[in-house]
Amino acid sequence: MNMELSRRGFLRAAGAGVAGTSLGAMGFSEAEAAVAAYVRPLKLANTTETRNTCPYCSVACGIILYSKGDVRKGERAEIVHIEGDADHPTNRGTLCPKGAALKDFVQAPTRLTRPMHRKPGSDRFEPITWDAALDRIARLMKDDRDANFVLRNDAGIPVNRWTTTGMLAASATTNETAWTTFKVAKSLGIVGFDNQARV
Amino acid sequence: MSDSPRTAVSNPPVQPMASNLGQGDLIRRSATDELPPPQRQLTPVAKLIDVSKCIGCKACQSACVEWNDTTPAVGENVGAYTNPHDLTENMFTLMRFTEWVNPSTDNLEWLIRKDGCMHCADPGCLKACPAPGAIVQYTNGIVDFIHENCIGCGYCVKGCPFNIPRISKADHRAYKCTLCSDRVAVGQGPACAKACPTQAIVFGTKEDMKRHAEGRIADLKSRGYANAGLYDPPGVGGTHVMYVLHHNDQPHIYAGLPDDPKISAVVQTWKGLTKYVGLAAMGFMAAGSLIHGVFTRPNRVSREDEENAEKLVKTGGAEPPPPAEERA
Amino acid sequence: MVERVQPGDTLHPGRPSTVGRYGIGARINHWVTAFSLILLVLSGLALFYPSLFFLTGLFGGGQNTRAVHPWIGVLLFISFFILFAQLWKANLPRRDDRVWLSKIKDVIAGHEENLPELGKYNAGQKFIFWGMSFLILVLIGSGLLIWEQYFAPYSSIPTRRVAVLVHAIAAVLIICVFILHVYAAFWTRGTLRAMTRGSVTAGWAWRHHRKWLREIVGQRKIGPAE
């Protein structure tokens, strides 16, 4: 039976137009208000697609970043969804539980947003500007290199190594970043230089 | 030609698209007796979950959360891999892990089943639902909750033979897997099926899925699983989420998957017989009173009664004598 | 011997003389219970019969109806059982009741003269009293089990399925009892004032509950004239 009919039917039974109005005043039409059945509108509509690669394991699944805003147009872009790339030969659009949740890595509450500095003995991090941090880092590194750089070994052979400052490189950075890092570390003479390959 | 990995046929669209599922595609609508017939018959779809291919990685759970923007809470470890520990209004699908020692081989088998709405052809939730339009069934088989119409009574929980719907404590509405109706509406498969790394979850027309299942079952039988089979329970008219089980002769070993699910007789009685008998009883009562009112004079106090009463009041109860019954 | 007269049942000589039947407290409880029952019937039917779902409009929509129905139930339960405490003794079955029931035809036909003298309540009224008491217990019990918001976790789904069926059946029965009660009160003229003004005319008492009247008069429980 149709809602409208049943309602009128009731009103007649109740025998009171009065009832009708008073019921109406009590939000009676609510029952009809929500009859529409519909599915959620596709949330990816009008987003920008960007091809990327999952940063986790070395299967290197193809992923698509869906963003509001387009960095290529110089806009600020916010990632709203990440999904596997069906065109990718390896993962064919599939993703593991980590890859499928990449959006929450990008938007993690514990993402770092500003340089921080901890003074010796302090129990807290304090904000520091990029310039101040980088100048201080350069100073500390040069002073240590100047003080401890090994020019020659006991046999008088030039060895040019710096053993008192070490570096671990990130094996989730791009090859291009890695090449930059490599050039800097090796040219400074750093020998205590490694990456996750051993771990 | 070999059946290549059944992954997403395509990536989801980003251009605005009209939803392909609407009023006109409804075949059932909760608490609605006279639903206009659907304008067209969509091809029935189905999700096939091949338990024998599942590695229990939970990508389906992850993809489900991300697609449906739910927020399952960070719980604790209680000595099991099943996390969260049960379906919730924020977790529409769940990997249930069972360590089962096969008595015939004495080998351990780690049975991992993706739990979630089965999208029954004869949905108990919809039958039980008192709110018009809170639960709908589309002609392609998808059973969907329309939260705007949900009143949070929990009748769907009692109607469901698989214990799937969950009522949110926050907004008092029922939640469950939608089979990603919003994706299906634009020609995409569900998020879980797209994500599933081993394609243990595949999605397509129910016919294709049954055919795909046949191949899988043949492969399993060739590997010694004599009872491998398709779980498409007739008790609920078949489902639009089906399983390939290596031990289809005993579904219950997969974390209590019902062997022969059907809508509970109690629920049937409640939603059926009781309604009509109840209506009859109340009607009879009302009608009876009405007729009596019409055919018998009202039971009025007569002048005689009043005089006798006043007399009694004056005489202070001496007169007249008590009636015969009392003496006897 | 069973007490037929209750505290507060007093005679008020006058023109006509009246007899106090219900104190103010009892009357308030009765009406609270009555209105709760009506609201429960409306909201309950709305959630039971799809064709009556629109009744949820009376409560501001389905969500509100779902939320408020159980609370009204709790209110009814409390108010009714205060009433129960006041009336249960007078409703205990007596030998007269069997005689009264055996002459049920005369009851329906209204031939009061053929009936025995009765105390404060006749078997019909007692039936309604005990019927209500029993059904309300059943309804509150099954109701709590299916009160999703607070009590869902405390029982298994199969149990709740039974509860929801029992609740429906009990509801149907209580509605029937309710109809009987209301109709009887209308049909037996002069009854309503017992629950409005709290008293009945001595004549009404003489006609329907003569033994009760005799006792009051006998005990000389005289109150101020009206």
Place this chain on the structure above:
Amino acid sequence: MTNAWTDIKNTDLVVVMGGNAAEAHPCGFKWVTEAKAQRGAKLIVVDPRYTRTASVADFYAPIRQGTDIAFLLGVINYCIKNDKVQWEYTKAFTNASYIVKDGYAYSDGLFTGYDEEKRDYDRSSWDYVMGEDGFAVTDPTLQHPRCVWNLLKEHVSAYTPEMVERICGTPRDKFLRVAQMISECSSPTKTMTSMYALGWTQHSHGAQNIRAMAMLQLILGNIGVRGGGMNALRGHSNIQGLTDLGLMSHLLTGYLNMPTEKETDFETYMSSRQFRPLRPGQTSYWQNYRKFMVSFQKSMWGDAARADNGWAYDYLPKLDVPAYDVLRVFELMNSGRVNGYICQGFNPVLAFPNRGKVTSALSKLKFLITMDPLETETARFWENHGEYNDIATRSINTEVFQLPTTCFAEEEGSLTNSGRWLQWHWQGGSPPGEAKHDTWIMAQIFLRIRELYRKEGGPFPDPILNLSWNYHDPNEPEPEELAKEINGRALTDLRDPADPNRVLVPAGKLVTNFSQLRDDGSTACGCWIYSGCFNEAGNNMARRDNHDPDDTGAYLGWTFAWPLNRRTLYNRASADLQGKPWDPSRKLLEWDGTKWTGYDVPDIAPNARPDQVMPFIMNQEGVSRLFSRGLMRDGPFPSHMEPFESPVANVFNPRMRGNPVARIFQSDVAQFGTSDEFPFAATSYRLTEHFHYWTKHNRVNAALQPEFFVEISEELAALRGVVNGGWVRVWSKRGSVKAKAVVTKRIRPLTCDGKVVHVVGIPLHWGFVGAAKKGFGPNSLSPFVGEANIETPSYKAFLVNLEPTTAPGVQS
């Protein structure tokens, strides 16, 4: 990986051992389930635990962690005894026929030349007999008692099924079933693939684990063929790339080596790198070493690298030790000999063994710099987190800089996956707040230091001042210009040696690939093996043609694979000596009489005759090595070695502890536990819900696996009175952790050498920052000892004790 992920679908048998592909690489594992579904392939899992991979396996066999060599040599022994060998392949493509010097021998678990003092071997006797012609002597008939084949036969004969059961705890019948299934793949038309990961590498004898399987694969003829190979699944998204690019103490790019003190000048350095072929007509591709090295120096220091200064050879630091690997650096740090440390996207506090030592070492630093998109325990190692990081904050004088970097979604560039595919990706999101690209940060640090040296001078500033830095924006080099630098370019016109008038590559243009590199300083190339990734044809790493003719799984049009876009290494070995594919249905290459054709880029000169030039062109022999000469510190053949902390003694030599040549620091010896004090065999691993220590920051993954736990058998639970889901304390000689107990049927006690061995499984994903519950990691317990050849820490086998306890109490 020798093959690609997509190639696994071509296999007949997948052996997952020393790894847990389904758990750690689910999307790659798809190709295993595909092979099963489409080819009817079988899957075998050999692991101490019944893993997620095992849950879909056709056969599972348990094994005690750290005993894989015994198991694999047992299988080799089985194959030899049952004549399950791909003879033609083995004879032609391995060094089975090479005659070994008389000095070489093996007894009591040790090879000849062992020096207990030095903990090292004198490896001079581990070599071939050389003939007057300067080539190695061989006996193609394999009759010679000293030929590699007969020595191997003798070496593995000790590993009978009974011995395997005694060492590994694998029931004899289960072992035989596995051996039988594997041996079937000796047929030229049946291939097996080996998928392994850190379950093999993280042992003091890790490299030998892998060699053992490689040898098995060779005698089965499964290297270089479709659906075969040795497939290291690898961990991080660009772990392959960073290794290829030589971001390691002992490496330069493209597996060129860092010089040592002994190599006093460039010519001395080159003299030990002539790579003369050991057999007539063989390629020995490393003969081009000089071209790659000179081009590398040119790309680093441009005009400052000249012939007259040995191509700026002195600009490179010289090593006085094999490597300043992470273990050595933290040892030095802990003894106060390191002042500064930079952690770029790295979390040593959770990643390195013996966390107590790591934390104490960091506390001795003057300054620590961390670069990361996320909070790390390392950046906050000084912060007190109650039981989870109980530390005296005030007493730590390390100055710490925490620099926020972008993540994958906010940067552009290429990543190299384990299949050697260099895949370009694009930026999709804006960095949060002030987060910066790592490239920018490294550039800023470099430019500032260079400026200081310009102003103030200092010791040997030349390599810094002369480092080539010609970028469009020196402050932030762009990914594309860096990629071109890696690919290499001509510095002057490159003329055709045959016809000097013909210019092959004009000056300034990008070289097509490394075949155009020269040793006269006329070319520059950052990483020779990557050459071809970005040439005049454009950015080949960004190619997206996913067509796959005949469904071989090669995808030659998809991005770029090193070397030369080759998808399967040693692919020439997929064909016999006539150049015909071993399995026509799985053709990869074929000799058409004049050249090699097929689905992949030939891993050999296209016109190299199949009957003359052998497939393993990177080896001087031209063939693969069953006997690895002196190239590995711990033996020319693998041999059974126990972990340093083992529940049972080495059956071949009870006095021998762990790997006899693995480096141990004195300070750590005292921290090894014994089985009477620590009766249970622990192992560490990853869970599929998490990735290392990143995803605990992610609410979704935190919800899927919220809290630190350890897994134990029902038997061990009963033994210690542990209840499922209850708290347990697990401790080793080095530390103690509290965890929830998961009591499972998936772990069963093993019986090894008559002793019941209980296994304790410890996943590694929890710390004290992030969205997941606070917890600990296995590195609080694991020993500070590395692999004998490459110093990978031993996370997979150590001893612990275990008891029920109460929840950790947190003060702060």
